Amino acid sequence: MSILKGAALLILAFFYTVTLEGIARKITARIQRRYGPPFWQNFIDIFKALTKHSISHGFIFDFGVLMAFGGTIATVLFIPAGNLVVFPGLDNVFVVIYLLAIGLLGMAMSSVGSGNPNAGIGIGRALTQMLGYELPFMIVLVGVFFQYKNSSLSDLVNIQIESGQYNAWLMPLGAVVAFISLLGMLGKKPFDVFIAPAEIASGPLVEYSGKYLGMLLIQHSFAVFIEIGLFVNLFLGGGRTIWEFLVKFFAVFFLAVIISSIMPRFRVEQAVKFYWKWPLILSFVQTIIVIVSAGR
Amino acid sequence: MDLSLMILLSLVAAPVLYFLARFSKKTAYVLFALIQISLFAYIFFQKESAYTTSVFEIMEGLKFNFGFTPINWYFASIIMLIISMTSVFLISMNNKTPVKVLLLSLMASGAIGATLSMDFLTLIVFWEITTWSSLVFIAIDREKSFEEVLKYVSISAIGTYAMIFALFYILKSFGTVNYLEVASKLEIAPNNTKILIFALFGVMVLAKLGSFPLHIWVRGSYSTSPDEFPILSSALSKIAAYLLFIIVAVIPSSSIFSWLPSIAGVSIVNYLLAWLGGIAIIVGTVMAIRMEEVKELIAFSSVSNAGYIVLALALGGTYGTIGGLMHVLNHALASAAIFMSMAAVAYRTGTTKMHELGGLITRMPVSFATYLVAIISLAGIPPMSGFASKWLIYQQLVKDGLPFLAFAAFFGSIGSFMYVFKPLTGVFLGQLKPEHKNVKEAPFIMLLPMGILTLLTIFWGVLPSNAIAYINRLISYTGGKEIQLTFSKIFALTGQWDSVLVTTVFFVGFIIAFIVFILGKKAKQVDLMDTYTGGEYIYTAELYHFVYRMYRSFDRMFQEWPSMENWLTSLSYKIKELGALLRTLFYPKYPQGYIAVSLLTLLIAFWWLR
Numbered sequence: 001m002s003i004l005k006g007a008a009l010l011i012l013a014f015f016y017t018v019t020l021e022g023i024a025r026k027i028t029a030r031i032q033r034r035y036g037p038p039f040w041q042n043f044i045d046i047f048k049a050l051t052k053h054s055i056s057h058g059f060i061f062d063f064g065v066l067m068a069f070g071g072t073i074a075t076v077l078f079i080p081a082g083n084l085v086v087f088p089g090l091d092n093v094f095v096v097i098y099l100l101a102i103g104l105l106g107m108a109m110s111s112v113g114s115g116n117p118n119a120g121i122g123i124g125r126a127l128t129q130m131l132g133y134e135l136p137f138m139i140v141l142v143g144v145f146f147q148y149k150n151s152s153l154s155d156l157v158n159i160q161i162e163s164g165q166y167n168a169w170l171m172p173l174g175a176v177v178a179f180i181s182l183l184g185m186l187g188k189k190p191f192d193v194f195i196a197p198a199e200i201a202s203g204p205l206v207e208y209s210g211k212y213l214g215m216l217l218i219q220h221s222f223a224v225f226i227e228i229g230l231f232v233n234l235f236l237g238g239g240r241t242i243w244e245f246l247v248k249f250f251a252v253f254f255l256a257v258i259i260s261s262i263m264p265r266f267r268v269e270q271a272v273k274f275y276w277k278w279p280l281i282l283s284f285v286q287t288i289i290v291i292v293s294a295g296r
Numbered sequence: 297m298d299l300s301l302m303i304l305l306s307l308v309a310a311p312v313l314y315f316l317a318r319f320s321k322k323t324a325y326v327l328f329a330l331i332q333i334s335l336f337a338y339i340f341f342q343k344e345s346a347y348t349t350s351v352f353e354i355m356e357g358l359k360f361n362f363g364f365t366p367i368n369w370y371f372a373s374i375i376m377l378i379i380s381m382t383s384v385f386l387i388s389m390n391n392k393t394p395v396k397v398l399l400l401s402l403m404a405s406g407a408i409g410a411t412l413s414m415d416f417l418t419l420i421v422f423w424e425i426t427t428w429s430s431l432v433f434i435a436i437d438r439e440k441s442f443e444e445v446l447k448y449v450s451i452s453a454i455g456t457y458a459m460i461f462a463l464f465y466i467l468k469s470f471g472t473v474n475y476l477e478v479a480s481k482l483e484i485a486p487n488n489t490k491i492l493i494f495a496l497f498g499v500m501v502l503a504k505l506g507s508f509p510l511h512i513w514v515r516g517s518y519s520t521s522p523d524e525f526p527i528l529s530s531a532l533s534k535i536a537a538y539l540l541f542i543i544v545a546v547i548p549s550s551s552i553f554s555w556l557p558s559i560a561g562v563s564i565v566n567y568l569l570a571w572l573g574g575i576a577i578i579v580g581t582v583m584a585i586r587m588e589e590v591k592e593l594i595a596f597s598s599v600s601n602a603g604y605i606v607l608a609l610a611l612g613g614t615y616g617t618i619g620g621l622m623h624v625l626n627h628a629l630a631s632a633a634i635f636m637s638m639a640a641v642a643y644r645t646g647t648t649k650m651h652e653l654g655g656l657i658t659r660m661p662v663s664f665a666t667y668l669v670a671i672i673s674l675a676g677i678p679p680m681s682g683f684a685s686k687w688l689i690y691q692q693l694v695k696d697g698l699p700f701l702a703f704a705a706f707f708g709s710i711g712s713f714m715y716v717f718k719p720l721t722g723v724f725l726g727q728l729k730p731e732h733k734n735v736k737e738a739p740f741i742m743l744l745p746m747g748i749l750t751l752l753t754i755f756w757g758v759l760p761s762n763a764i765a766y767i768n769r770l771i772s773y774t775g776g777k778e779i780q781l782t783f784s785k786i787f788a789l790t791g792q793w794d795s796v797l798v799t800t801v802f803f804v805g806f807i808i809a810f811i812v813f814i815l816g817k818k819a820k821q822v823d824l825m826d827t828y829t830g831g832e833y834i835y836t837a838e839l840y841h842f843v844y845r846m847y848r849s850f851d852r853m854f855q856e857w858p859s860m861e862n863w864l865t866s867l868s869y870k871i872k873e874l875g876a877l878l879r880t881l882f883y884p885k886y887p888q889g890y891i892a893v894s895l896l897t898l899l900i901a902f903w904w905l906r
Contacts (some may be wrong), residue, residue, distance in 0.1 A: 050812075056819035057827075060657055060725065066813060070806030077801055092791045095686055095798060100715065102802070106604075108717060109668075112725045113657070115824035117842035120721055124846045127714045131707075138706040144696045151790035205827050211816030217807070261775050269849040285698055291697040 005086045006077050012084070013076050017221040018042045028261040046217050046258050052208020057114040060077060061207075064110020069215050071103030074259070079229040080154045080238060082245035093141060093154040093230070100226055103219065104130075105143045107204060114207035122203020124267045126187075126194035128241075133189045133191070136283040140174040140181075143287035144234060147171075147294055153230070157238030159160030166237040175235045175288040180209050182252075184275065185227045188260035191234035193268050298352040299362045306335060310401035315350035319396035322387070324397050329383040332404055334894075337377040339408070343369060348414055360421070361414035361474065366770040367546070371538040372411040377752075378531035378632045380405050381745035385636055386524055393850050396436065396524070403428040410535045415473040416463050419539065420456070421506075426532055432770065434521040442514030451513045455503030458492050462496035465489075479547040490552050491565070500571060507602040508576035510578060513862055518567045518595035523639040525848050526591055530598065530631035537605050537624045543790055544609050545617060545774050546571075560696045562611055562788050569610035574704030581711035582854055590638050590648040590719045591886030594631060597715055600708050601627040605871035606870065607701065608689045614696065614777045615788055619688030621767045625756070626673055626682045633670035633749040637663040638833045640738035640746070641723055650722025652843040655824065655837075659735040664724045666746040669895040671716035673753045676709050679799040681753050684786065688779075691788040714847060722843035727824055756797050761786060774795075 022039035029036025042283045050098070056062055078091040078099065107127070111119035119222045144167060145151045148159055148234040160166050168175040207215055232238060239245030266274065309331055349365030350669040361457040383400070386392075402425055409422030413416040428572035430450075435445040467473055468721065469489065482490060484702065499510070506514040527546040540880060543549060544566065553563040580600030587593035601623065608620030640663045641656060644646050657664045673680035676687075686709055739741070756763045761781045768778040784796035834840055881893065 012411065023302075050816055052816055054819045055826075057822060057824055058658065059661075062813070062819075064621050066806060066809045069809035069812070071802060073805035073808055074798070074802040086795065087794075090792060090794050090797060092793060094690060095678065095793065098677050098683060099798065099802070101675070102672070105672070105675075105713070105717075109720065111726065112721045114827060115655070115725075115727050115840070116827040117840060118828070120726065120842035120846065122589055122719075123717070124842075125849070127717060127849045128847055129711050131714060134710045135703065135706055138710075140693055142697075142702045145790045146697045149695075149789060150793075151694075155791070176636065180325045201828060210819065211813065214816070215647070215812060267772055267849070269853050272850070272853065284703075287699040291699070294697075 002086050005084060009081060009084055009086055010073065010076060012081060012242070013225040014218065014223055015186055016249070017225045018046065018218075020250065021221060021224070022096060024253070024257040027257050031258065031261045042217070042221075046127055046214050049209075049217060050211050050216030052210040054208075054212050056212070057207065060112050060113035061212075064108075064113060065208075065212050066105045067106025068103045068110065069106075069219050070225070071099060072226070073217045075099045075103065075176075075226050076222050080155070080233055081229065082239035084242050085154045088154045089152050093145075093151045093153060093234070095151070096230060097138075098224065100223065103223070107216070107219070111204040111207065116207050118200045118202075118206045119204050121200050122194045122196075122206075126204065128268050128272050129184060129194060132272035133181040133279075136177045136275055136279035137181035137185075139280070139287055140171070140178050141234075141281040143171060143174055143283075143290035146291050147286070153233045153238075157233050157284035160237035161240060166235065168235040171235075171286050171290060173282045174265055174290075177283045177286065178231055178235060179180055179255075180250075180279050181275070182227060182231050183256055183259065184271065186224060186256060188256050189263040190266045191271050192260075193265055193271065196265065224253075228256075299347075299349050299364070299412065300360070300750075302335070302349075303362060303405060304591045306331070306401070306405035309516070310398050310405065313401050314394050314398040317392070317397045321392040321394070324394070325383075325387050325392060328397055328401060329380070329387055331401075332380040332383040332703050333374070335404070335408060336380040338679050339369070339372050339412075358417060358473070360418045362409070362412045362418065362779070363414040364412070365414075365513060366766075366773040367538075367541065368412045368414075370621070370770050371534065371541075371624070371764060372408060373530045374412055375407050375534055378405075378628050379407065379470045379528065381632065381749060382524070382527045382531070382636075384744045385527065385639070385742055388643075388739045389524060389639070391522065393436075396433065396522070397723055399429040399433045399526070400425070400524070403433070403532065405752075407532055407535060411538055414723075415475060415597075416459075416466065416478070420459055420463060423535055423678050426454060426535070427456070427504075430525065430529070430532065434517050437494050441449060444520045445514070446550045447514040448517045451510050454510065455500040458496040458499040458503075462493050462500075465496075466493065470817065475542055475546050476498030482547055482552055487555060491902070493567060494543060494549060494553075497539060501536045501540045501543070502572065502606070503536075505533050505540070505602040505606065506599055507606050508599070509577050509860065510573055511576060511580070511599045512864060515587075515595045515861075516597055517590050518598070519589060519591040523635075526595070527632050527635040527639060531628055531634060533598070533602065533839060534624055534628055534824070535601075536852055537609070537620075538607065538610050541621070544612060544775065548774075550612055559697055562696060562698075566612060570607045570701055573603040573606030573608075573610060574701050576600065576606065577704045577708035578603075579860075580859075581708050581715065584715040585711060585718070586851055586854065587715075588650060588844065590641075590650060590711075590723065591635070593715055594634055594638070597712065598631055600712070601631070601674070602765060604686075604689065604705070604708060607705065608685075608692065611692050611696065611698075613692045613695065614771070614779055616692035617776060618687045618764060618767050618771060618779050619692060620687065621770065622681075622685035622763060625763060626685050626753075628754050629749055629756075630670040630674040630682060631755065633666050634674070636742070636749070637667040637670070637744050638719075638723075643738060643742070644735045645732055650719060651841070652734070653723045653729065654726040654841040654843065655724070655734065656732065658728065659725075659732065660737050662737055662746065666750050667720065667724065669750045669753050671720065675712045675716050675756065679754075679757045679795060679802060681756035681760060682761070683757065683796070684764070684793065687793055688786075688788060691790060695789045714850070718843065718846055721846065722841075724773060727837040727841040729841075740769050758795055759784070760793075760795055 022042040026036040077086045108123045236248045313324045404424045406426030413419040503510040553565045559567045577600050580596045608616045673682035676682040697872035786793045
């Protein structure tokens with residue numbers, strides 16, 4: 001049963017996120033007064049990439065891509081989508097966050113293993129920025145876990161649905177901080193310095209072509225699904241049905257896209273300093289409010 | 297075999313090995329390895345036994361007491377596991393000398409004696425055997441390490457004197473030095489005594505574990521010593537974790553300080569200690585990210601991980617204690633494996649500076665695999681063993697509701713991705729230097745212990761319940777609350793961690809990835825230099841390797857921060873200047889000076905005695 005559910009979740013995540021990314025291109029284009037590509041353009045890109053010839057820089061270049069793809073697929077299975085929950089009770093947030101890290105490590109290893117310094121620069125920036133956005137996010141999570149004494153995503157969703165109070169209302173500051181961190185996780189502007197196409201030739205992605213690029217595009221879509229799914233489940237109460245979940249998902253994604261399309265780009269230490277200033281302070285304030293009001 | 301006899305034999309073996317090594321170094325080293333492995337086996341199979349033995353009356357009623365309790369067994373087997381694996385590793389190292397094997401043997405016997413000790417006196421005597429032999433060992437074959445040894449001497453002297461003072465204080469007030477008896481007497485002791493003794497032992501722990509604020513010896517003594525030392529040190533510093541566990545759990549510090557105010561249910565003394573651990577995590581992480589030499593980098597990561605151990609054990613509670621104890625095991629395994637792979641790289645290439653290396657993955661794949669598994673564990677990513685301990689520590693932080701300490705813990709965890717990735721890039725990935733074209737993989741005898749440590753890391757990553765089952769025995773021995781376990785699951789405050797499931801799911805994901813990969817067209821293999829260069833022509837691999845100052849932007853954020861090492865260095869200059877000033881007064885160059893000084897003395901004496 002969980003195999004079927006898992007397959008369904010993967011297919012859903014793939015088609016929904018790739019479609020949304022296509023729509024995002026359209027939205028960005030309309031904001032910039034362009035016509036923009038059709039919304040199925042990303043499917044065409046992925047399919048085309050997967051069927052083209054490619055080059056490889058040796059064993060670790062291949063292995064890292066497999067690790068990134070495999071790790072991210074594994075992480076998707078721990079994200080509840082409405083009533084489609086593959087591992088109820090076992091979808092611990094710490095597991096999701098750290099399992100996602102194994103995918104990122106694989107990708108980092110593979111791209112640096114290509115020997116291109118642009119990739120190394122990109123990975124250096126990505127890891128530095130990660131230290132920026134993860135910290136406020138984790139502090140907010142401490143508050144959430146303290147409140148419910150639970151860190152299982154599906155349980156948190158059920159608690160929110162039953163009480164009718166989403167965490168976004170209970171912990172508004174925390175939700176804002178988590179959303180700002182989400183922008184960093186997604187690599188949306190103004191936090192996209194690690195892929196900056198014009199500066200470092202797309203950074204980590206510089207050497208990929210053919211099926212490697214195709215796999216990494218799919219991996220990126222899955223990562224987007226995980227990150228936004230995490231936010232929706234933690235702060236917007238997931239959903240009773242898949243549809244409810246998908247609607248909330250779209251709302252968050254849409255907000256991220258329109259913010260991203262009007263923003264310039266931070267330098268990496270500016271991004272980190274930004275995260276360590278207001279988001280971090282707000283996350284501490286929120287967590288302390290939660291801890292004090294819960295009365296220990 | 298009697299326990300005391302075993303420790304005695306181990307001590308006696310040291311000079312025997314020395315004389316043997318003068319005839320044949322290889323034989324002595326092999327014999328040393330065999331002795332350590334058999335000692336490890338002996339200790340490991342004493343799991344169920346619980347007996348004590350005392351020998352050698354020093355003075356009235358004071359003897360060396362050794363014994364097996366679950367606590368001693370746990371620490372002794374971790375330390376002996378690393379030491380025995382290292383001793384195998386050393387067989388094929390360069391620069392073998394008779395003195396080294398003598399010192400190594402003394403270090404090992406000191407470590408066994410200290411971890412199997414049943415009282416503070418035995419602990420410190422054997423611990424000092426380890427410390428002094430490692431002091432000589434650091435300075436043994438490099439000139440520049442002399443200054444670093446001075447740092448180590450002074451820091452460990454601070455710790456040792458603190459502990460000796462505490463020891464005699466305990467002996468004088470309570471008439472006993474046995475852990476359990478001291479614990480029961482300390483419950484009813486005056487409040488000042490409690491604080492004094494805890495603080496003195498705390499100083500010893502921080503000094504020897506290399507945690508903030510007594511961490512300044514770690515960088516220098518790891519990076520300038522022979523390559524053998526840092527591998528061993530990852531085990532030897534865990535004796536301090538043993539003492540820490542005794543002072544916070546066996547002598548339950550939370551109950552002896554129950555008269556003090558508490559913060560979030562943690563007594564203020566423990567809370568302050570936990571904060572020292574938290575600062576150690578942050579300082580160690582920031583400094584590790586900024587290092588350019590692998591051994592220095594991992595030295596600071598050891599500071600950071602020592603901080604985790606201090607934080608977790610000081611917080612106490614079920615999850616904190618178990619997480620801290622498991623972190624002792626994980627860090628010992630991971631850092632020994634990292635230092636071994638780096639020693640293997642240094643053995644083949646002669647350097648551990650990252651920008652002088654690169655691309656060694658094709659030449660030394662097994663060392664690479666060892667390093668990779670060890671860093672995944674060190675960064676706390678599943679499915680390696682490091683995840684379970686960090687997960688448990690987070691549970692305790694969430695349970696107590698301590699966001700600021702949680703900040704430190706998360707900083708260390710996410711920062712560790714940065715610093716473990718730098719050597720991965722610098723040493724194993726990226727461009728291969730032309731002078732390393734003919735480098736070969738390390739010899740088999742080096743790969744063997746590396747492989748064993750790697751397999752253990754994976755094993756306890758997939759089945760952390762196995763390691764935690766040992767720790768549960770230890771916890772129930774000290775009267776703490778055990779954690780709930782099944783074969784694959786660990787239950788904690790905020791949910792369950794099913795390691796087997798997560799590992800299985802990861803491999804399913806990997807297989808899906810592999811199928812997609814196979815279905816695509818076969819890729820054309822190209823050289824590492826054949827990359828996108830924006831249309832420029834680049835022929836020099838050395839210049840095309842990006843690792844030096846990889847995190848320059850991060851550096852810029854922290855370069856203005858105060859540095860304790862710089863502050864201490866300038867303090868030492870000031871003291872030297874003061875000394876020079878005094879010397880000009882009392883050792884003048886000309887006889888007139890002496891006359892002036894003696895007249896001055898006479899005048900003062902006359903005036904004073906008048």
